[in-house]
Amino acid sequence: MELVLSxxxxxxxxxxxxxxxxxxxSQDGKIVLVNKAFxxxxxYTIEECIENFGPDSIAPEDRERVVKIHYQRMKGEVxxxxxxxxxxxxxxxKVVAEFNSTTIEMNGKPASLISIRDIxxxxxxxxxxxxxxxxxxxxxxxxxxxxxxxxxNRILFANNTYxxxxxxxxxxxxNMPSVNTLHPEDRVKAFEIAKRRNNRDFSTxxxxxxxxxxxxxxxxxxxxxxxxxxxxxxASFFTSHDITENKNIQRALxxxxxxxxxxxxxxxxxxxxxxxxxxxxxxxxxxxxxxxxDTSDIGKSSFSFxxxxxxxLMRENMRKTITEKSNSFGxxxxxxxxxxxxxxxxxxxxxxxxxxxxxxxxGLILDISEPEAMGKxxxxxxxxxxxxxxxxxxxxxxxxxxxILTYLNQAGKKTFGIESLEPEISxxxxxxxxxxxxxxxxxxxxxxxNASSRGNSYTAIRTNGEKFxxxxxxxxxxxxxxxxxxxxxxxxxxEYVAMEKALRESELKYRTLIDKATDGILIxxxxxFKFVNPAFCEMMQYTENELINKPFIEVVDKEHHAEMLENxxxxxxxxxxxxxxxxxxxxKDGSSIMVELNSRTTDFEGNPASFVITRDITDRLQxxxxxxxxxxxxxxxxxxxxxxxxxxxxxxxxxxxQLIRLQKENLQSQFEVLRQQVNPHFLxxxxxxxxxxxxxEPDLAEQFTEHLSKVYRYVLENKDNDLVSxxxxxxxxxxxxxxxxxxxxxxxxxxxxVSEQKRECQILPLALQLLIENAIKHNAMxxxxxxxxxxxxxxxxxxxxxxxxxxxxxxxVSTGVGLRNIAxxxxxxxxxxxxxxxxxxxxxxxxxxxC
Amino acid sequence: xxxxxxxxxxxxxxxxxxxxxxxxxxxxxxxWLESVEESVEWFRANAEPNLIFLxxxxxxxxxxxxxxxxxxxxxxxxxxxxxxxxxxxxxxKGIDFLHKPIVKTELNAMLDKYLASGNDFxxxxxxxxxxxxxxxx
Numbered sequence: 006m007e008l009v010l011s012x013x014x015x016x017x018x019x020x021x022x023x024x025x026x027x028x029x030x031s032q033d034g035k036i037v038l039v040n041k042a043f044x045x046x047x048x049y050t051i052e053e054c055i056e057n058f059g060p061d062s063i064a065p066e067d068r069e070r071v072v073k074i075h076y077q078r079m080k081g082e083v084x085x086x087x088x089x090x091x092x093x094x095x096x097x098x099k100v101v102a103e104f105n106s107t108t109i110e111m112n113g114k115p116a117s118l119i120s121i122r123d124i125x126x127x128x129x130x131x132x133x134x135x136x137x138x139x140x141x142x143x144x145x146x147x148x149x150x151x152x153x154x155x156x157x158n159r160i161l162f163a164n165n166t167y168x169x170x171x172x173x174x175x176x177x178x179x180n181m182p183s184v185n186t187l188h189p190e191d192r193v194k195a196f197e198i199a200k201r202r203n204n205r206d207f208s209t210x211x212x213x214x215x216x217x218x219x220x221x222x223x224x225x226x227x228x229x230x231x232x233x234x235x236x237x238x239x240a241s242f243f244t245s246h247d248i249t250e251n252k253n254i255q256r257a258l259x260x261x262x263x264x265x266x267x268x269x270x271x272x273x274x275x276x277x278x279x280x281x282x283x284x285x286x287x288x289x290x291x292x293x294x295x296x297x298x299d300t301s302d303i304g305k306s307s308f309s310f311x312x313x314x315x316x317x318l319m320r321e322n323m324r325k326t327i328t329e330k331s332n333s334f335g336x337x338x339x340x341x342x343x344x345x346x347x348x349x350x351x352x353x354x355x356x357x358x359x360x361x362x363x364x365x366x367x368g369l370i371l372d373i374s375e376p377e378a379m380g381k382x383x384x385x386x387x388x389x390x391x392x393x394x395x396x397x398x399x400x401x402x403x404x405x406x407x408x409i410l411t412y413l414n415q416a417g418k419k420t421f422g423i424e425s426l427e428p429e430i431s432x433x434x435x436x437x438x439x440x441x442x443x444x445x446x447x448x449x450x451x452x453x454x455n456a457s458s459r460g461n462s463y464t465a466i467r468t469n470g471e472k473f474x475x476x477x478x479x480x481x482x483x484x485x486x487x488x489x490x491x492x493x494x495x496x497x498x499x500e501y502v503a504m505e506k507a508l509r510e511s512e513l514k515y516r517t518l519i520d521k522a523t524d525g526i527l528i529x530x531x532x533x534f535k536f537v538n539p540a541f542c543e544m545m546q547y548t549e550n551e552l553i554n555k556p557f558i559e560v561v562d563k564e565h566h567a568e569m570l571e572n573x574x575x576x577x578x579x580x581x582x583x584x585x586x587x588x589x590x591x592x593k594d595g596s597s598i599m600v601e602l603n604s605r606t607t608d609f610e611g612n613p614a615s616f617v618i619t620r621d622i623t624d625r626l627q628x629x630x631x632x633x634x635x636x637x638x639x640x641x642x643x644x645x646x647x648x649x650x651x652x653x654x655x656x657x658x659x660x661x662x663q664l665i666r667l668q669k670e671n672l673q674s675q676f677e678v679l680r681q682q683v684n685p686h687f688l689x690x691x692x693x694x695x696x697x698x699x700x701x702e703p704d705l706a707e708q709f710t711e712h713l714s715k716v717y718r719y720v721l722e723n724k725d726n727d728l729v730s731x732x733x734x735x736x737x738x739x740x741x742x743x744x745x746x747x748x749x750x751x752x753x754x755x756x757x758x759v760s761e762q763k764r765e766c767q768i769l770p771l772a773l774q775l776l777i778e779n780a781i782k783h784n785a786m787x788x789x790x791x792x793x794x795x796x797x798x799x800x801x802x803x804x805x806x807x808x809x810x811x812x813x814x815x816x817x818v819s820t821g822v823g824l825r826n827i828a829x830x831x832x833x834x835x836x837x838x839x840x841x842x843x844x845x846x847x848x849x850x851x852x853x854x855x856c
Numbered sequence: 857x858x859x860x861x862x863x864x865x866x867x868x869x870x871x872x873x874x875x876x877x878x879x880x881x882x883x884x885x886x887x888w889l890e891s892v893e894e895s896v897e898w899f900r901a902n903a904e905p906n907l908i909f910l911x912x913x914x915x916x917x918x919x920x921x922x923x924x925x926x927x928x929x930x931x932x933x934x935x936x937x938x939x940x941x942x943x944x945x946x947x948x949k950g951i952d953f954l955h956k957p958i959v960k961t962e963l964n965a966m967l968d969k970y971l972a973s974g975n976d977f978x979x980x981x982x983x984x985x986x987x988x989x990x991x992x993x
Binding site for chain 1: 864865866867868870871874881890891892899915918921937943944946947948949950955956957958965969979
């Protein structure tokens with residue numbers, strides 16, 4: 006189409022060419038103009054667009070909608086339209102486009118001007134922006150630090166954490182001067198920061214500020230602020246970190262340090278602190294006095310206050326304290342005062358640890374030069390000792406070299422019923438007469454050997470005459486090299502004696518168990534039987550006497566010798582390992598049994614031995630063998646079964662496939678017919694006729710409706726049948742032909758000539774209908790030259806459907822699918838196939854019947 | 857105003873004629889044609905009408921075959937039971953269409969557009985015009 010361009014039109018044209026949006030102009034249903042921007046948008050050349058642009062250029066999901074819109078526009082319903090749709094790029098990708106159409110006049114006729122904008126990118130960016138905004142917002146809200154944005158004493162933004170920290174709602178914070186959140190004494194700091202900001206100080210400022218909560222509480226915060234741009238202007242961006250807890254801990258620590266210092270100053274002993282080089286960093290008051298120091302001595306090496314001969318020792322001790330982080334007590338040194346005087350000292354040292362590193366040594370120095378001090382200490386320790394002795398639940402006594410008791414503790418007094426040691430009581434009175442001699446000789450032994458005695462058992466006797474078993478441990482008491490007496494502990498053995506009895510009784514019980522056990526139980530020691538129970542004897546057919554002291558290995562089959570010796574050795578060395586194993590043993594008569602042995606190391610008469618439980622598993626092994634055989638058999642059976650199943654599955658699959666094919670054919674044919682029948686074409690044409698009839702010939706309209714429903718019902722009822730009686734099919738055909746006649750009037754003539762008997766024969770349902778439809782599709786029909794269809798049965802029992810040939814000119818889509826389908830369905834039913842013959846004047850279809 | 861109805865089913869043609877008369881009794885039904893052959897003959901012998909209602913499936917052929925034999929420029933409205941071909945013709949060739957059974961309001965809109973509006977919708981339609989659509993590509 007040639008466009009006659011006026012000047013103005015030329016201007017429009019150049020604007021369109023240069024536009025960045027796509028522009029399409031269509032007129033009378035044809036696209037007349039496309040600009041480069043549009044062509045580029047969908048990847049084609051301008052020529053390709055003008056030629057090819059149509060519904061196919063729109064993505065399938067939007068196609069119908071857009072064509073509908075276009076259709077409405079053509080009808081003139083809406084004049085200006087805006088909508089979004091997906092276009093298909095040449096490379097297959099989808100382009101999100103915004104369409105904007107208006108009607109313009111071109112060459113005196115209306116045309117559509119559509120501007121198209123690619124919003125794919127815009128959509129993507131918008132999505133990404135929304136996502137990142139969301140993420141950012143979440144970050145800020147959930148930050149563990151309080152975040153605020155402040156300008157001119159107003160809080161423009163506060164996150165959740167900040168609000169919670171100060172116990173305000175957001176609204177409250179936004180509606181109050183921001184300084185009100187600060188402790189009055191720290192407001193000055195805030196003003197300083199503000200002043201710096203006003204002077205364009207953009208650096209990050211850190212400050213510790215005290216904040217006020219809503220209820221007036223104080224929160225100590227570590228804040229850091231920067232300058233940002235917010236809503237077009239400068240504002241301060243604060244992050245606040247609540248450090249109130251930390252501060253409190255710090256204060257407590259400081260207090261406790263102070264307290265410690267006060268304590269150390271008050272101690273009467275020297276308290277010192279050295280660094281890791283041994284230099285003095287602290288001495289308490291006592292220390293200053295004791296060593297005669299003044300403040301100028303702080304920092305001096307501590308070595309200068311210890312006698313040089315001990316420096317090596319001191320260095321070693323310090324090293325130990327520092328590297329092993331250990332405390333040391335009671336190291337003795339000769340200390341040297343500032344004025345040169347020496348005195349004996351005892352030190353206690355412990356490492357000063359900070360952050361897991363030793364940074365110094367702290368300790369006490371005791372002046373032990375005064376005998377007085379020592380004596381006192383001794384007295385103290387004696388007192389301590391006595392206190393301990395009184396607290397013992399056992400009897401503790403002391404007697405002199407004559408044997409006279411010099412001390413008896415409370416427990417002893419109670420046990421023996423002795424109230425006081427006056428008048429003199431001999432220690433021999435503590436035991437029965439028969440034992441006195443032994444007691445004396447034992448005592449003398451301890452004097453002679455100057456060693457404690459091992460516990461000796463005696464029979465003790467109370468003052469009221471009661472006797473009870475005891476064990477006595479005695480030690481000689483020595484003072485200044487001379488024996489001054491004996492100290493002893495008496496342990497009441499009454500309980501133990503009872504325990505021993507109980508043990509013996511349980512041993513008996515235990516013994517009985519072993520004797521009555523059905524499993525063989527034996528103890529071997531040094532390779533020979535030391536104990537065997539009756540069950541074992543029976544198992545092996547030996548008597549007890551025959552087995553005792555017999556080497557174990559003699560009854561064991563050679564095969565197992567090596568293993569057993571190995572196990573035995575290992576067990577004797579105390580190694581633990583699984584102690585269950587099998588072995589073949591030989592009975593007295595030479596026959597063998599298989600046993601399962603379960604061994605454990607034990608003690609027998611004071612020496613290590615093996616405790617073994619044996620179980621005869623000869624039967625069990627047999628069963629196991631049988632089981633194994635049965636399993637193999639089962640596996641064979643299983644294999645066979647699987648093979649057979651596989652074979653029959655194959656057969657079944659084949660049969661299934663055939664069936665499915667037949668069903669598919671059937672369905673296809675049904676579908677074809679249905680498609681024809683419910684095919685909108687057929688339906689709407691029929692309705693079109695019906696609409697006409699209703700007004701023009703109401704009676705006929707009623708009949709038409711009845712026959713139409715009959716046709717549809719037939720299809721529904723017979724679609725599942727492989728074959729139907731000829732009678733049924735012809736009944737249906739009657740209704741169908743009725744409809745055809747009304748629609749095509751005199752243009753079609755169908756004659757059916759089938760005798761009564763033959764009507765019982767069977768035929769493929771809807772086959773005839775398909776053939777008639779076929780004839781109508783391929784042949785011209787007019788009043789002058791009507792389409793004549795004849796249906797009859799020949800003398801070979803074949804049904805004929807013949808029509809006169811007057812083929813249409815155009816080649817409509819019909820590849821003979823319908824006819825092929827019928828043929829195939831007959832094949833699947835194993836019936837002879839139909840024949841289709843075209844002569845010069847006729848088309849003949851020969852359809853076999855099943856009679 | 858003269859219109860031509862090209863339709864091979866009598867009842868359909870009759871109904872359309874009645875509805876047109878209802879719209880404006882002064883409209884003349886210049887012809888009712890049932891086949892391609894008949895139509896070609898008529899267009900060769902008579903002046904073009906102001907509007908043509910054209911059924912797609914005719915007695916002897918598809919109606920497009922008419923335009924292979926004779927060139928016509930009257931505006932055309934298809935009447936058809938199915939959408940496919942019609943929409944394609946509409947979108948690519950600017951041929952209007954009506955669904956069967958024809959709805960009165962839709963028919964009236966067509967008549968308004970093509971007859972009453974006074975606009976000139978003629979365009980030459982000759983051989984090959986419909987070939988791409990009706991060869992069922």
